[in-house]
Amino acid sequence: MPELPEVETTRRGIEPHVLGKTIVAFELYQPRLRWPIPRTLPGALAGLRIESVGRRAKYLLIALERGSLIVHLGMSGSLRVLSAGEPRRAHDQYDLRLDSGRIVRFNDPRRFGSLHYVEGDPLEHRLLRDLAPEPFDAAFTADYLWQLTRGRRLAVKQLLMNSRLVVGVGNIYANEALFRARVRPGREARRLTRAEAARLVKAVRTVLAQAIRVGGTTLRDYVGADGSPGYFRQKLFVYERAGQPCRVCATPIRHRVQQGRSSYYCPACQR
DNA sequence: ATGGGCACCTGGCTGC
DNA sequence: TGCAGCCAGGTGCCCA
Numbered sequence: 479m480p481e482l483p484e485v486e487t488t489r490r491g492i493e494p495h496v497l498g499k500t501i502v503a504f505e506l507y508q509p510r511l512r513w514p515i516p517r518t519l520p521g522a523l524a525g526l527r528i529e530s531v532g533r534r535a536k537y538l539l540i541a542l543e544r545g546s547l548i549v550h551l552g553m554s555g556s557l558r559v560l561s562a563g564e565p566r567r568a569h570d571q572y573d574l575r576l577d578s579g580r581i582v583r584f585n586d587p588r589r590f591g592s593l594h595y596v597e598g599d600p601l602e603h604r605l606l607r608d609l610a611p612e613p614f615d616a617a618f619t620a621d622y623l624w625q626l627t628r629g630r631r632l633a634v635k636q637l638l639m640n641s642r643l644v645v646g647v648g649n650i651y652a653n654e655a656l657f658r659a660r661v662r663p664g665r666e667a668r669r670l671t672r673a674e675a676a677r678l679v680k681a682v683r684t685v686l687a688q689a690i691r692v693g694g695t696t697l698r699d700y701v702g703a704d705g706s707p708g709y710f711r712q713k714l715f716v717y718e719r720a721g722q723p724c725r726v727c728a729t730p731i732r733h734r735v736q737q738g739r740s741s742y743y744c745p746a747c748q749r
Numbered sequence: 750a751t752g753g754g755c756a757c758c759t760g761g762c763t764g765c
Numbered sequence: 766t767g768c769a770g771c772c773a774g775g776t777g778c779c780c781a
């Protein structure tokens with residue numbers, strides 16, 4: 479999916495257009511997303527004012543005057559702010575129509591995205607309550623990561639992508655952070671040194687922050703709330719660069735499949 | 750507890 | 766040109 483930078487870019491993009499606005503209508507075109515959307519939802523949302531737009535991991539949290547929407551973009555989803563009357567396109571799944579005359583439209587070709595409405599604290603929802611710290615949280619430290627790697631035989635890249643360890647890091651940014659930390663994706667977690675754990679924590683933060691600054695990474699489907707792509711693709715060191723020269727040492731970048739996901743690394747820079 | 754594999758779904762590309 | 770096969774920003778769930 480959209481990983482943390484894309485979700486955060488979306489959050490920042492929609493926030494100024496929806497804050498304080500009231501949902502006039504919720505139009506559901508496709509109830510079959512990752513989890514079925516209840517047919518009763520449209521009625522429940524009409525008339526509610528939007529009070530804040532937050533984010534936890536890769537979930538957007540849209541707080542209403544009563545309850546909250548929990549939005550996930552899945553692998554191919556995007557949320558855009560459009561003018562009312564904008565013609566629908568393939569894979570538009572739902573619209574939030576606002577009293578400002580604008581609409582927030584969710585498009586998702588693969589339908590791995592999801593939408594929940596909860597009355598209570600969204601952070602207590604079963605999908606959110608067991609999530610690990612945010613990468614920018616003070617709790618995500620070298621010691622924390624290093625402790626969690628002790629005795630673990632799985633590859634360090636799997637660890638980085640496990641949302642019970644740290645959230646927001648998907649396949650692109652796991653590969654990119656490992657390059658910056660000079661650690662190969664296939665390294666057993668228990669073989670990580672304390673110094674490497676420290677580099678990795680720093681690299682995760684740096685790469686996510688840089689990506690947020692340029693609006694995320696667009697490979698295929700992702701666009702920000704105004705429809706523009708993210709520009710971090712131009713800054714990728716390894717992702718989807720198999721066979722191309724390493725931007726640091728010119729050694730060809732290698733590709734291998736790990737746990738069914740593509741990993742990329744520089745065999746010279748990363749150990 | 751840990752880790753692996755599968756499932757959900759569509760579109761785009763490759764190669765025969 | 767057509768079509769089979771493979772791949773893609775995620776992640777919950779089931780099983781060993």
